[in-house]
Amino acid sequence: MTEWIAVITITLLAVISPGPDFAMVTRNSLLLSRRAGVGTALGIALGVLVHVTYTLVGVGLLIQQSMVLFQALKLVGAAYLIYLGVKMLRTRACTPQADHAATALSDAAALRTGFLTNVLNPKTTVFIVSLFMQVMQPDTPLPVQIGYGAFIALAHAAWFSLVALCFSAGAVRARLLAVRHWIDRAFGGLLVGLGLLLAVARGSR
Numbered sequence: 001m002t003e004w005i006a007v008i009t010i011t012l013l014a015v016i017s018p019g020p021d022f023a024m025v026t027r028n029s030l031l032l033s034r035r036a037g038v039g040t041a042l043g044i045a046l047g048v049l050v051h052v053t054y055t056l057v058g059v060g061l062l063i064q065q066s067m068v069l070f071q072a073l074k075l076v077g078a079a080y081l082i083y084l085g086v087k088m089l090r091t092r093a094c095t096p097q098a099d100h101a102a103t104a105l106s107d108a109a110a111l112r113t114g115f116l117t118n119v120l121n122p123k124t125t126v127f128i129v130s131l132f133m134q135v136m137q138p139d140t141p142l143p144v145q146i147g148y149g150a151f152i153a154l155a156h157a158a159w160f161s162l163v164a165l166c167f168s169a170g171a172v173r174a175r176l177l178a179v180r181h182w183i184d185r186a187f188g189g190l191l192v193g194l195g196l197l198l199a200v201a202r203g204s205r
Contacts, residue, residue: 006135007148014127015159020081020191024117025160027187028110029167036105037164043114045157050119051128052149056142074122078199084117085191118156128152 021044029037118124131152136145 003135003137003140003144003148007131007151010131010135011152011155015155019123020117020121021114021156021160022163023187023190024084024113025163026167028105028113029164032105032110034164034168035107036110037168038161039105039107039110040114040117041157041160041164043111043116044118044160045114045153046111047115047118047121048124048128048153048156049149051124052152055128055132056145056149075199076120078195080116080120081191081195082199084113085188085193085195087188089185089188089192114160 025037025040025044028040132145132148136148
């Protein structure tokens with residue numbers, strides 16, 4: 001019971017903290033559509049399941065202990081965030097017809113965006129590995145550990161789906177679409193900044 005309380009508390013505190021996942025869901029919900037935002041949220045949850053899976057089989061501990069592997073993962077994740085940010089920074093003002101076309105994003109593309117944003121984030125690696133290492137006991141049954149992992153993934157899906165619903169609702173979104181290129185650039189700058197911070201923070205885990 002104590003383990004469950006710790007897992008729930010730590011997960012909820014971690015999932016609501018701002019980061020690349022939050023930025024991407026907010027951006028896709030606000031500028032594209034509710035469906036795109038929810039798809040991104042589900043992709044994030046799938047990324048969490050990848051982190052949970054390799055942690056359960058011990059690879060997560062290897063990544064945490066190997067500076068070379070950790071730095072490699074960090075740089076790949078940073079490069080992806082910078083790539084997304086640069087794409088957004090290059091957004092230009094569109095005609096109504098082009099702007100309508102720009103709001104289209106396939107379900108697979110939204111899912112892929114959320115998945116890659118999360119699975120390439122080394123901070124999620126550290127969070128999952130640390131949570132399992134610090135909270136779990138040596139005698140914690142594997143089915144219970146799987147249950148913890150499922151809860152963490154579901155918590156991410158629920159929270160970011162809620163974020164998508166909030167940022168895709170109402171007349172506020174309709175007004176903001178008129179200046180979507182500026183909002184896109186703002187989110188692009190944020191992602192580039194996060195990517196650069198991730199790349200230069202070599203000594204931190």
